Amino acid sequence: MPKTFATLGQHLVNQILPKDLQDESQLSKGTLHDKIRALARRDTVDAAPRIEALRALGHELTTTEGISASLADITPDYKTRERVLRPYLTAVQQTNDVTKRRELIRQAQPKLLEATKSHPGSFGIMVRSGARGKPVQLMKDVAAPVMALEASGDPYPWLIRHSYAEGLRNSEMWAANTETRNNQIDTRLAVTEPGDLAKILVNNMTDQLITVEDCKTNNGTSMSASDPQIVDRYLARSAGGVSAGSLVTQHILTKLKKSNVTNVLARSPMTCEATDGVCQKCFGLNHRGRVHSLGTNVGVIGAQAISEPLTQFALSAKHGTRSTVADKSIVRGHRGLRQLLDVPEAFPNKAALAPFSGKVTDIRKAPQGGTYITTTDADENARTYAPPGLMPKVQVGQKVEAGDVLSQGIVNPAELVAHKGIGAGRRYITDSLYDVYKQQGVDVDKRHLELLARAHINHVRIDDDPQSRFQPGEVVAYNSFLRRLAEDVKTTAIGKAEGKLLAKGYGDYSAGIIVTPTVIHDLKKQGVKQVKITPEPPSITPIMRPITRNPALHPDWMARLGTRGLRQSMLEAVHFGQQSNIHGIHPIPALAYGVEFGEGKGPRY
Ligand SMILES: [Zn+2]
Numbered sequence: 293m294p295k296t297f298a299t300l301g302q303h304l305v306n307q308i309l310p311k312d313l314q315d316e317s318q319l320s321k322g323t324l325h326d327k328i329r330a331l332a333r334r335d336t337v338d339a340a341p342r343i344e345a346l347r348a349l350g351h352e353l354t355t356t357e358g359i360s361a362s363l364a365d366i367t368p369d370y371k372t373r374e375r376v377l378r379p380y381l382t383a384v385q386q387t388n389d390v391t392k393r394r395e396l397i398r399q400a401q402p403k404l405l406e407a408t409k410s411h412p413g414s415f416g417i418m419v420r421s422g423a424r425g426k427p428v429q430l431m432k433d434v435a436a437p438v439m440a441l442e443a444s445g446d447p448y449p450w451l452i453r454h455s456y457a458e459g460l461r462n463s464e465m466w467a468a469n470t471e472t473r474n475n476q477i478d479t480r481l482a483v484t485e486p487g488d489l490a491k492i493l494v495n496n497m498t499d500q501l502i503t504v505e506d507c508k509t510n511n512g513t514s515m516s517a518s519d520p521q522i523v524d525r526y527l528a529r530s531a532g533g534v535s536a537g538s539l540v541t542q543h544i545l546t547k548l549k550k551s552n553v554t555n556v557l558a559r560s561p562m563t564c565e566a567t568d569g570v571c572q573k574c575f576g577l578n579h580r581g582r583v584h585s586l587g588t589n590v591g592v593i594g595a596q597a598i599s600e601p602l603t604q605f606a607l608s609a610k611h612g613t614r615s616t617v618a619d620k621s622i623v624r625g626h627r628g629l630r631q632l633l634d635v636p637e638a639f640p641n642k643a644a645l646a647p648f649s650g651k652v653t654d655i656r657k658a659p660q661g662g663t664y665i666t667t668t669d670a671d672e673n674a675r676t677y678a679p680p681g682l683m684p685k686v687q688v689g690q691k692v693e694a695g696d697v698l699s700q701g702i703v704n705p706a707e708l709v710a711h712k713g714i715g716a717g718r719r720y721i722t723d724s725l726y727d728v729y730k731q732q733g734v735d736v737d738k739r740h741l742e743l744l745a746r747a748h749i750n751h752v753r754i755d756d757d758p759q760s761r762f763q764p765g766e767v768v769a770y771n772s773f774l775r776r777l778a779e780d781v782k783t784t785a786i787g788k789a790e791g792k793l794l795a796k797g798y799g800d801y802s803a804g805i806i807v808t809p810t811v812i813h814d815l816k817k818q819g820v821k822q823v824k825i826t827p828e829p830p831s832i833t834p835i836m837r838p839i840t841r842n843p844a845l846h847p848d849w850m851a852r853l854g855t856r857g858l859r860q861s862m863l864e865a866v867h868f869g870q871q872s873n874i875h876g877i878h879p880i881p882a883l884a885y886g887v888e889f890g891e892g893k894g895p896r897y
Contacts, residue, residue: 308345321422365413366434366457373435376404377453384451393449401438408435433457440468486602493595495843495855496747499878500591502584503569511797513560517548521738522558524577529557561743562718563797567771568877594740601734620681621700628728633839635706643701644676646692655684665698693808709749709836714770715802717836718745749836751845757830769847774803781824786815793829804832848872854880
């Protein structure tokens, strides 16, 4: 019996797709995108004509059928809107308490958004399929915006109940003014900011080349066994019957999903131990399903992949998707991205972190609003401040470790790095950046972000060194710090390692951190029995600088001439007698000196 399909569209698309990708589920921009991606990954030669056919089909259908909009499409559905908004509107009108009003408005918006998703007509179809527009835009057009943001980012305490289609009332216009102005400013900046960030990223990542075949590390980053992002990576540790060193394919992903393992340790640019750049195994396969050849500048490729979707971010801000319910613990859009990378002194909605390991001994309201949380250990007390609206996440009496989160809000990555080390910082920034893209509907390859994290969070400051391997105050690149640590290590049972300095990385716990009870607990759970420690450790502070200033930490003084602060780079180079490797993997020294790029064998431009 011939297969039947729910719609003509599905039938037409299925005729173009290979058998195993045909199905009867509802087609949307997202599902079609996934199918094309699967197709392209598998076999580029087979994929090309099919993708071409899909494109032609789209063109043909727009001329034969076309989709048009009529006034009926934007006619507000007054009944539904009234039903959803009425209880909130009444409650808002009954109180003069601004905080309560804001809360009610925050609750009302997602309800109306949900109701709008089933709006009939061509606009509804376009939004649901993902072809054009977002649900929130449709909601504002045909139902009501409900909420407009003030300059502070809080909702204006008035519920906007009319739609753009019927026209806002004067008072509602007034309420929405600030947000409208903000959106206008964002649109003007939208053109300049992505270009600016692209340049900064390239400055930071330009020397991240594929330099060796295999750095031979048995370390990696912990990932969910069902995360499609583990495909095209190599496993760092055996899991679910798949041995260490295996390449994860779609087939192996399915196998891992079926097995009982929840997490796998996968090779990652973050934990690669290559001295310069990254190795082929830690970076994994490219979009064509092959290893990157030696010399490939995956840094510049990554910088482009990360900055390319930014214009889209800016545009969605313009179209008003910004004004939806905002959770202060979530970083969003282009601004959120810059906040995480620029780590400004005044970090908006900053979560309180434990300043050292100890116990929470007091939580009290601060007179200016917000909360004071006191942490105490054997020798000291410290009060950490959580701004208004960010509730404490700990209780009095609770034990905490340095860098643990004490309140809601956004964790400042630079603080996290200082407390929890390079590895935890890299992991956090990768995950947070990934979430920012995800919210905008962009599924960026995480390895680009991991590489950025590797380039960005890459230095430690030496506070003191009993063995005089380093100068106090010296800022050292992480990998050269690790090489020096590796000269003098001791192996010890994990249970006896508390308070010691790790000389080697284990998963997301990087070398250079002090072993705490949590670290011991986690590593034991992962099956780690012994760890390598440094017997006479230097005392260090891992550092993360704003991304614009990060390239100025590069040890090669000529490489620093490709970025800002030229005068200081020159002066430092003279004062400290610094050198430059004109035959290295950074392109600037070769350019500045005017020689051929590199020499001899290996990865060269
Ligand atoms: Zn590696």
